[in-house]
């Protein structure tokens with residue numbers, strides 16, 4: 001059957017009725033790819049699977065939640081939607097709002113979001129406001145405004161977002177045929193870890209899986225409020241998507257961690273960037289830096305002997321690498337080699353050791 005998007009596919013698990021207009025860009029059904037080469041590098045017999053969420057319509061996992069949130073906003077008669085974002089939520093909200101012909105206003109921290117994400121929000125016709133302040137400040141403004149004005153909030157505080165995002169967990173189980181031992185993901189505003197845990201529990205409760213995974217969340221070292229147990233006034237990290245000091249779903253993420261007997265840890269920017277390059281060079285998967293935090297976390301935990309040999313680990317690769325070309329080129333020192341249009345000169349490179 002041809003894939004029709006997460007609402008048609010998982011309708012029975014989602015808060016939609018026959019009256020809900022379905023606004024979809026055919027999101028979901030992303031591949032779960034077994035890591036082959038880097039298993040050798042990390043030197044264990046773990047079975048690592050990578051869920052490549054960058055293959056969603058706006059190139060991040062946000063589309064799973066946005067299809068549900070925007071569909072429900074249209075059902076409820078909204079004229080406008082609004083969010084704060086480190087980039088991906090704004091790109092997704094802008095695209096789905098365009099499809100639904102809704103006004104979309106997005107607040108982004110000024111100068112802090114990756115180029116591709118900014119281009120997306122602008123191209124889809126959103127009103128993009130660069131706020132002089134960080135993500136946490138922008139989210140507070142959006143909360144205050146949407147409480148008082150007829151504009152729907154489509155951050156993950158909107159429960160429909162989490163309902164949609166939980167379908168990622170369904171897909172993991174549907175693809176593997178069982179729940180993994182561990183599931184690793186980056187944590188920013190902490191909505192996605194909350195959503196995945198909900199999804200795993202729902203599938204477990206209706207007999208689609210015989211066990212639950214341990215949830216492993218990773219924050220960036222200088223933006224790790226949940227790990228440290230206090231808000232961070234000025235979070236810093238190369239992984240701009242998760243540069244968040246006061247996550248909205250903080251308590252729910254702790255609950256996912258504790259109920260699943262997992263953990264939320266941190267990884268340094270260097271560890272993130274190493275995993276980022278490893279994914280691109282050894283697995284053929286170009287992800288944005290925040291997404292590499294999940295793999296960096298696995299590598300770090302594996303070194304400390306955390307995993308039982310033979311365990312199955314699923315890493316959620318949350319966003320596509322093309323979102324953030326500046327970081328990619330900066331890391332690679334990115335210049336192509338200029339050559340004349342001569343066979344001989346080119347052949348030197350063909351036969352280079």
Ligand code: F0G
Nearest residue numbers: 085086088089188189190191192318319
């Ligand atoms: N990975 C990427 C690529 C993200 O864009 C985000 C969050 C996360 C991981 C973390 O997910 O917030 O649910 O814990 N991005 C949000 C945004 C904050 O505005 O695009 P989370």
